[in-house]
Amino acid sequence: MARTKTIYLPPGRLRAWADRFAAEHGDPLCEVNSPKPGSGVVLSCPDGFAVRLRLPWEQLTPALAVDAWPEQLAAAAASIGTCGLILLRRGGYSVGTSVQGQLTWSKSGTRYVQSRTAAGGWSQQRYARRRSNQADALVLTAAEYAAGHLPAAKPSCLATGGDKDMLRQLLADARLAGLAALPAAHLELNADPRQRQLAEVARELAGIKAVITWPTPGHNSETAG
Structure with a gap:
């Protein structure tokens, strides 16, 4: 059964955090707008770790492009009044x-x-x-x-x-x-x-909501944060 952990990332740290997540857990499969616009982006790594990234409000999370989603999420967070x-x-x-x-x-x-x-x-x-x-x-x-x-x-x-x-x-x-x-x-x-x-x-x-999941209790969640 998957375990989960939720953290909130400052928009300015999003790209660096995602790069570090990939470096620690393996080159991820990147899915955007799945299963629908507003769902954000999911990075699924070979070791079973995955993270869904979106705004705290699904309704305010924009449709994302696979090659520009960090910038688009950061811009969407900055546009909230x-x-x-x-x-x-x-x-x-x-x-x-x-x-x-x-x-x-x-x-x-x-x-x-x-x-x-x-x-x-x-x-x-x-x-x-x-x-x-x-x-x-x-x-x-x-x-x-x-x-x-x-x-x-x-x-x-x-x-x-x-x-x-x-x-x-x-x-x-x-x-x-x-x-x-x-x-x-x-x-x-x-x-x-x-x-x-x-x-x-x-x-x-004010940040990006990151919901991290991993499949087995043998993994240490702190390495993902």
């Missing part, structure tokens, strides 16, 4: 906008949402209602800040991270209707949203 950012988990929220990897506005905050309880009966129902009310208040707070700034910033794309159910609830807010129609990318979060996570997401999304 304002990005809307919404990170939301039970422990807090972080919303903002970025341009070329730099935050241009942001707001982060924390709010307590009770953990699930093992209690049964009436107590469990009471805890569940309290938890739901706390989660709703967190979503509402994040939605207020997002609605107060993101639509006016006219983002060309959207990045979300964290709890998908809470994010769906937030994006269902009528004031944010335009955001749901934007090209979107979702990232997993390993920690509650904070300003530093938002800044890191902004930097990553």
